[in-house]
Amino acid sequence: MAVFTPVNLDDLTDWMHQFKLGKPLAIKGIASGIENSNFFLTTETGEFVLTIFEQLSFAQLPFYLHLMRHLAERGVLVPVPIANQQGEIIHTLHGKPASIVTKLEGASQLDPRPVHCAAVGAMLAKMHMAGEDFGIRQPNLRGLDWWQATTPVVLPYLPEDQQHLLRAEIHAQEAFAASAIYRQLPHGPVHADLFRNNVMFDGERLTGFFDFYFAGCDTWIFDVAVTVNDWCIDLETGALDFARARAMLDAYHAVRPFNEAEKHAWKPVLQAGALRFWLSRLYDFHLPREAEMLTPHDPTHFERILRQRIENPVPQLY
Ligand SMILES: Nc1ncnc2c1ncn2[C@@H]1O[C@H](COP(=O)(O)OP(=O)(O)O)[C@@H](O)[C@H]1O
Ligand SMILES: N[C@@H](CCOP(=O)(O)O)C(=O)O
Numbered sequence: 001m002a003v004f005t006p007v008n009l010d011d012l013t014d015w016m017h018q019f020k021l022g023k024p025l026a027i028k029g030i031a032s033g034i035e036n037s038n039f040f041l042t043t044e045t046g047e048f049v050l051t052i053f054e055q056l057s058f059a060q061l062p063f064y065l066h067l068m069r070h071l072a073e074r075g076v077l078v079p080v081p082i083a084n085q086q087g088e089i090i091h092t093l094h095g096k097p098a099s100i101v102t103k104l105e106g107a108s109q110l111d112p113r114p115v116h117c118a119a120v121g122a123m124l125a126k127m128h129m130a131g132e133d134f135g136i137r138q139p140n141l142r143g144l145d146w147w148q149a150t151t152p153v154v155l156p157y158l159p160e161d162q163q164h165l166l167r168a169e170i171h172a173q174e175a176f177a178a179s180a181i182y183r184q185l186p187h188g189p190v191h192a193d194l195f196r197n198n199v200m201f202d203g204e205r206l207t208g209f210f211d212f213y214f215a216g217c218d219t220w221i222f223d224v225a226v227t228v229n230d231w232c233i234d235l236e237t238g239a240l241d242f243a244r245a246r247a248m249l250d251a252y253h254a255v256r257p258f259n260e261a262e263k264h265a266w267k268p269v270l271q272a273g274a275l276r277f278w279l280s281r282l283y284d285f286h287l288p289r290e291a292e293m294l295t296p297h298d299p300t301h302f303e304r305i306l307r308q309r310i311e312n313p314v315p316q317l318y
Contacts, residue, residue: 003029005037005052005094018084021045047103058097061090063138064212065099067189074130077208106202114247117231119206121248125255128220131189140192140216142276144177150279157286169275176268184261190223191215195230221262225273229305238305245315258317266317270309278302
């Protein structure tokens with residue numbers, strides 16, 4: 001259960017007048033979110049998702065919501081934020097920031113085959129290119145600075161072998177971030193959390209990417225690595241599934257060819273993608289937020305992935 005701020009139809013009767021969506025007919029809380037209060041909203045004109053932001057402030061939201069609108073206008077399949085009659089897409093409900101976006105059809109594909117990975121790879125490349133001229137800049141707030149700040153916080157909770165792995169990987173990533181190769185990596189807005197549960201499919205047809213609230217500006221190849229590390233692995237061991245990875249990478253490359261620097265950077269970036277989620281899961285596991293309602297994700301999953309990426313060959317980018 002993850003509706004922190006309840007909303008019912010009575011709350012919406014007057015509030016919905018600011019939109020041209022017709023009368024609200026039904027509202028139903030969505031149980032699976034962990035950050036926000038989400039609802040499926042049916043109106044006279046269609047189906048939407050209403051979100052009340054529990055963590056993000058009014059000041060932080062323009063990057064995410066305007067990015068979604070920018071991408072949608074360029075044909076990337078993402079939820080479209082609905083503007084009110086004043087043209088605003090960030091609203092206020094129960095004193096908190098809120099949005100209404102279009103509802104994507106379908107469901108998450110939690111057991112993907114190469115055909116699904118190819119669809120995700122092609123749409124991801126399209127998204128990166130479409131984001132190039134987006135005007136708002138915000139760094140990836142879960143990037144190197146955050147890893148450096150978080151490492152000393154979690155280290156005291158870890159046994160020695162994990163401490164050693166974490167220290168070594170942070171040093172490797174600091175050196176990589178200072179390298180000439182790193183400076184040649186194309187960058188721009190990235191999703192940064194494009195896991196299986198953040199993409200909708202209707203059968204084999206991808207219907208959209210959603211949950212942009214970890215988005216920020218980073219290297220595009222980092223986004224590819226985060227995505228491969230979730231979609232193209234054996235979930236038990238963390239080992240890469242080369243058939244799925246090949247399908248995703250080839251489809252991406254067909255839309256936006258990888259450059260030479262990205263080909264050289266691929267292995268350390270896959271490690272970076274694993275480190276980022278190992279660290280956030282360690283943090284949530286050992287320092288859970290007050291009133292956290294859900295069981296934290298298992299950090300050892302990303303420790304396994306990180307060890308796998310360090311120790312084993314990775315598929316070439318082309
Ligand atoms: N635009 C959308 N279209 C369809 N379903 C959505 C949409 N946005 C969210 N959902 C549903 O709501 C659930 C929770 O959304 P999510 O953005 O992951 O929440 P949180 O950020 O709180 O983790 C998703 O798993 C999905 O089922
Ligand atoms: N994908 C991250 C956690 C972020 O959760 P989300 O449901 O908002 O995508 C992880 O698996 O650690």
